[in-house]
Amino acid sequence: MISSGIGIVAMPMSLLLTSGEFDLSVGSVYALVPCTTEALFRLYGVNVWVGALLGIGLAILLGLVNGFFVVKVGVQSFIVTMATWFFYGSLALIVAGGLPESIPTGLFYYLGGYVGNLKLNFSTESIWLFALAVVFYVILEMTKHGNWSMATGSSRGAAAVMGVKTGRVKVINFVLTSTFAGLIGILDLARMSAVTPTGGSLLTFETIAAAVIGGTSLSGGSGSITGTLIGSIMLGMVFNGLILIGMGWYWFEGFVGAVILVACILNLRITRLRGAYA
Amino acid sequence: MPDAPLIQMVEISKSFGPVRALENVSFRLNRGEIVGLVGDNGAGKSTLVKIISGVLQPDKGDIYFNGRKTTIHSPEDARKLGIETTYQDLAICEDLPIWRNIFLSRELTGAVFLDKKTMRKETWKALENLQIGVPSIEQKVKFLSGGQRQTVALARSMYFNAEALLMDEPTAALGVAESNALLQLMLELKKRGKSIVFITHNLRHIFSVVDRLVVLYKGVRIGELAKESTTIEEVEEMIVRGKA
Numbered sequence: 001m002i003s004s005g006i007g008i009v010a011m012p013m014s015l016l017l018t019s020g021e022f023d024l025s026v027g028s029v030y031a032l033v034p035c036t037t038e039a040l041f042r043l044y045g046v047n048v049w050v051g052a053l054l055g056i057g058l059a060i061l062l063g064l065v066n067g068f069f070v071v072k073v074g075v076q077s078f079i080v081t082m083a084t085w086f087f088y089g090s091l092a093l094i095v096a097g098g099l100p101e102s103i104p105t106g107l108f109y110y111l112g113g114y115v116g117n118l119k120l121n122f123s124t125e126s127i128w129l130f131a132l133a134v135v136f137y138v139i140l141e142m143t144k145h146g147n148w149s150m151a152t153g154s155s156r157g158a159a160a161v162m163g164v165k166t167g168r169v170k171v172i173n174f175v176l177t178s179t180f181a182g183l184i185g186i187l188d189l190a191r192m193s194a195v196t197p198t199g200g201s202l203l204t205f206e207t208i209a210a211a212v213i214g215g216t217s218l219s220g221g222s223g224s225i226t227g228t229l230i231g232s233i234m235l236g237m238v239f240n241g242l243i244l245i246g247m248g249w250y251w252f253e254g255f256v257g258a259v260i261l262v263a264c265i266l267n268l269r270i271t272r273l274r275g276a277y278a
Numbered sequence: 279m280p281d282a283p284l285i286q287m288v289e290i291s292k293s294f295g296p297v298r299a300l301e302n303v304s305f306r307l308n309r310g311e312i313v314g315l316v317g318d319n320g321a322g323k324s325t326l327v328k329i330i331s332g333v334l335q336p337d338k339g340d341i342y343f344n345g346r347k348t349t350i351h352s353p354e355d356a357r358k359l360g361i362e363t364t365y366q367d368l369a370i371c372e373d374l375p376i377w378r379n380i381f382l383s384r385e386l387t388g389a390v391f392l393d394k395k396t397m398r399k400e401t402w403k404a405l406e407n408l409q410i411g412v413p414s415i416e417q418k419v420k421f422l423s424g425g426q427r428q429t430v431a432l433a434r435s436m437y438f439n440a441e442a443l444l445m446d447e448p449t450a451a452l453g454v455a456e457s458n459a460l461l462q463l464m465l466e467l468k469k470r471g472k473s474i475v476f477i478t479h480n481l482r483h484i485f486s487v488v489d490r491l492v493v494l495y496k497g498v499r500i501g502e503l504a505k506e507s508t509t510i511e512e513v514e515e516m517i518v519r520g521k522a
Contacts, residue, residue: 143390151371
C-alpha cells in the first residue's frame, strides 16, 4: 500500500516540520532498518521478531544522531539529514551485502501483509496507518508536546523564553520520524519477505510532499495530521489511478510535482483568507 | 514584613569580561508603584532588568523580595515569585492563536490531555480584565496589531498573578493611540496594587505614568527623582551628561 507507506512516515514528519526541522534521511532509514533485521537473520539466525525489535531500536538511535547534530551541534537539519541520508543509505548497502535472501514468512507476514482471501482482503499496513493517524492527531492537537512543537517551530526564541525546552522537543520529533521510517521498512519486509537496500530512494520526498499537500508549513509553526493523512492517500490514489488508466507509473513523479505545487498555492490562498476573516 | 519594598536590590554589580555593566547599583520597587528606569544605550537598564527576571546572575550584591533575601537563578524562579517580564520582542509565537500563547509552557491539562475548553475560557477572562478588544481568541497572533500583541503579552503576565511587571520598551513598536491605551492600562494595574518597572527612551511616556525615576549612566546609578520635583529637561540632561 503506497498510501500507508507514505502516511506512516509523513505523520511524524509533519510533527517534525511543525517544530521547524525536516528529515531527509527517512528514505535511508527505511532501507537500513529492514536490511539489518534481514542480515541478523541471514548471518546469525536471529528470530525475525527479535530482529524487527532490534531494527526499531536502531531507528531510534538513527533519529537521535540526527537530533544531536541539529540541536547540540547546531548544523541545519537540511545539511545534517542530507549527510545522514547518504551515510545511512551506504550502511544499508553494506549490511545487505550481496543479494538479499528472503526471510521466513509465517506469522511475521501478517505484520505488514494482507489478511483475508483473494476476494475479500485488507492490508495490515492500512490498519497501522489509521491507528497511527489517531495517535499522531492526539499528540499534535491534544498534548503539551504538540503545543510545544508548534511554538518551537513558530519562534524558537520566544518559546524558549516562555520556558519551552525547544531542543528536547526537536530531538523527540527526530526520533519519532526515524522510528516510523524504520517501522514501515519492517512492515514492508514482512509483506514482501525481502528487502532492497535502495528501496527508499523516493520515500523522503513523498513523505514531505504528503505533509505539504496536507497544509503543514515547511517553515514550521503549523501542521495538520488530518491534512497529511489526506495528502498520503491522495498520492497513493494518483499512483494506483495512473496504473489503472494505463498510463503507467513513469508519470507518477510528474503528477506528484504538479500536485505539490497546486496544493501549496491553494494553501497559501486559504491561509490568507482565514487570516483576513478569523 | 508588609512595609518592606516588593523588590529591593542592594549594591548589585555585573561585568561582562572587562565591561562593567553595573557597578554597586541599588534599586527598589514598592508595592503599587510605577518606577521608570532610564538611561542611554549601554547604561545598564536591560542588564538590571535581566537580573531581576533571572536571565542573568549578579556578580555581587543582594536581592530581597518582600523583605526576604532571595536568589533568582532562572526565569522560572522569577515567575514563581510573581515577577513577570514583557520583553521588547514580546516573546510571542506568531503562528499560534492567542489562547495558546497565553498558556505556552504553563498549559492547563486534564489527566493527560490539554484542557482546551478551560484555557479558552480563561483567555477570555484574562483579556476582559484588561479591557482589550480582540475579535477572536482563535486568531493567530501574526494577524494582530502591535498594540493587541502587547496586550496579549500583558494578559499573559497578569493571568498568572504577577506582583511585579518588568516592561522593557513596551511602547517602542506602538502607534500614538495604542501607546496611550497601554499607558492607561499601566495606571489601571497600579490601582489594583501591581508594581511596574517601566523602561523606555520615551520620556514623555515615562512622565505620564511613573511615580519615581531612576537614572543610570554607564552602569552607575546617578540619580533617583520623584516625578513632581523634576522636569523632562532635567532628566534628559542627566541621561546625556551623566551629572546630577
